[in-house]
Amino acid sequence: MAYRVAMEDGLAAAYARRMSPDAPRTPYADPAAGAAVKAADRAHVFHSWSAQGLIDPLAVAGAEGAYFWDYDGNRYLDFTSGLVFTNIGYQHPVVVAAIQEQAGKLVTFAPAFAVEARSEAARLIAERTPGDLDKIFFTNGGAEAVENAVRMARLHTGRHKVLSAYRSYHGGTATAINLTGDPRRWASDNGSAGVVRFWAPFLYRSPFHAGSEAEECARALQHLEDTLAFEGPATVAAVVLETIPGTAGIMTPPPGYLAGVREICDRYGIVFVLDEVMAGFGRTGKWFAADHHDVVPDLMTFAKGVNSGYVPLGGVAISAEIAATFETRPYPGGLTYSGHPLACAAAVATIKVMEEEKTVESAAHLGEHVLGPGLRELAGRHPSVGEVRGLGAFWALELVRDRETREPLVPYNATGEANAPMAAFGAACRKNGLWPFINMNRTHVVPACNITEAEAKEGLAALDTALSVADEYTV
Numbered sequence: 039m040a041y042r043v044a045m046e047d048g049l050a051a052a053y054a055r056r057m058s059p060d061a062p063r064t065p066y067a068d069p070a071a072g073a074a075v076k077a078a079d080r081a082h083v084f085h086s087w088s089a090q091g092l093i094d095p096l097a098v099a100g101a102e103g104a105y106f107w108d109y110d111g112n113r114y115l116d117f118t119s120g121l122v123f124t125n126i127g128y129q130h131p132v133v134v135a136a137i138q139e140q141a142g143k144l145v146t147f148a149p150a151f152a153v154e155a156r157s158e159a160a161r162l163i164a165e166r167t168p169g170d171l172d173k174i175f176f177t178n179g180g181a182e183a184v185e186n187a188v189r190m191a192r193l194h195t196g197r198h199k200v201l202s203a204y205r206s207y208h209g210g211t212a213t214a215i216n217l218t219g220d221p222r223r224w225a226s227d228n229g230s231a232g233v234v235r236f237w238a239p240f241l242y243r244s245p246f247h248a249g250s251e252a253e254e255c256a257r258a259l260q261h262l263e264d265t266l267a268f269e270g271p272a273t274v275a276a277v278v279l280e281t282i283p284g285t286a287g288i289m290t291p292p293p294g295y296l297a298g299v300r301e302i303c304d305r306y307g308i309v310f311v312l313d314e315v316m317a318g319f320g321r322t323g324k325w326f327a328a329d330h331h332d333v334v335p336d337l338m339t340f341a342k343g344v345n346s347g348y349v350p351l352g353g354v355a356i357s358a359e360i361a362a363t364f365e366t367r368p369y370p371g372g373l374t375y376s377g378h379p380l381a382c383a384a385a386v387a388t389i390k391v392m393e394e395e396k397t398v399e400s401a402a403h404l405g406e407h408v409l410g411p412g413l414r415e416l417a418g419r420h421p422s423v424g425e426v427r428g429l430g431a432f433w434a435l436e437l438v439r440d441r442e443t444r445e446p447l448v449p450y451n452a453t454g455e456a457n458a459p460m461a462a463f464g465a466a467c468r469k470n471g472l473w474p475f476i477n478m479n480r481t482h483v484v485p486a487c488n489i490t491e492a493e494a495k496e497g498l499a500a501l502d503t504a505l506s507v508a509d510e511y512t513v
């Protein structure tokens with residue numbers, strides 16, 4: 039107890055020191071402060087998705103641009119963008135200043151009023167969303183956006199069932215976690231949410247034994263038709279898909295697939311929901327991933343990149359037809375902080391920065407000329423890389439034990455010893471100053487959309503070294 043109190047006192051002093059205007063904003067060693075931060079975290083912070091006694095969170099002292107650093111003076115190039123949200127990097131001065139300005143002017147206000155920052159954020163978002171998705175319902179993050187999109191679809195259609203893909207992640211709340219395909223769902227899957235899952239296309243591990251993108255597309259669409267036929271199309275409110283599944287593996291759908299899903303939804307009066315929480319706001323080299331496929335969903339969810347995660351914000355962009363449903367009928371949903379002025383001011387500033395600095399174009403350039411060629415070159419030299427796929431600042435390397443059989447480097451959802459190869463790969467990245475995004479047998483290359491070519495190459499060099507470690511586990 040005495041140790042804990044002492045650490046807490048140390049924390050207060052360290053906090054005051056670092057918050058002082060004179061404190062350096064670049065990496066410097068202050069291990070005592072780091073130890074205090076860590077001690078208070080271990081004593082009091084309950085972390086997401088974790089066995090609390092088995093984790094060892096790094097104490098982070100600061101961040102800027104594409105980098106962050108710890109209290110021991112170690113600096114890391116962040117190839118994760120946090121959880122794929124800092125699309126403009128950390129501490130962008132224009133957005134930080136806009137948040138400060140909004141805090142000084144009107145830091146908060148209830149959602150039932152028209153507020154300048156909220157109106158302007160909605161206008162700027164609606165201007166960029168495809169088609170007639172011109173009304174914005176604001177939430178605090180992605181899962182709440184998905185919850186509300188599904189609620190809107192159910193009320194609009196008068197139907198309950200919702201279809202989603204096995205290889206997907208849609209959030210941690212009740213409906214969103216039920217829609218989620220990945221194993222994070224299992225513990226909360228009570229089978230009561232009216233969700234039916236199906237297989238979306240993924241040629242490298244084709245659920246349809248397809249040999250080409252065209253075959254994968256046709257068979258995936260037929261599979262969706264078959265699933266609907268056996269579920270009863272008139273019972274289905276919505277099909278919910280990530281435009282490009284993110285955490286599940288960054289699988290760009292084959293040409294024609296999303297248009298095909300759009301056509302099926304239209305035929306049966308089903309609401310088409312695209313989840314752009316991770317893929318949206320520049321990540322893929324366009325404002326929205328849907329723009330690559332010329333599809334307009336009925337509802338589109340967003341979060342993360344809308345303001346680079348500087349203040350929690352998400353939302354649903356709503357089509358004219360669904361908005362009309364709630365023109366005279368009240369929408370039965372809301373949040374205390376819907377359209378929080380601070381979060382909206384951050385979105386306004388972020389979108390303006392992205393326009394002025396051409397961040398979306400930077401992501402496209404990065405994918406085409408730096409990350410794509412660089413990652414493919416690594417794949418040519420490292421037998422552990424089974425496939426490289428992606429676009430913009432949104433890439434996945436599928437690591438395998440055997441390129442021929444495509445056996446993953448670690449089994450699906452492996453933990454402990456079974457996950458040792460990926461753990462060794464991750465440790466090698468960090469040792470080389472790169473913070474990697476790792477999910478199962480994949481590493482995702484998802485840096486800020488505005489990293490420089492030199493920074494991207496620094497990351498590729500660290501990956502090169504770490505992939506040599508992964509190679510040791512190949513057959």
Ligand SMILES: Cc1ncc(COP(=O)(O)O)c(C=O)c1O
Pocket residue numbers: 121178179180181182184207208209210280284285313314315316317341342352
């Ligand atoms: C595609 C997608 N949808 C929804 C979510 C949930 O967002 P949040 O964690 O902000 O609730 C995520 C989060 O990673 C996501 O990637």
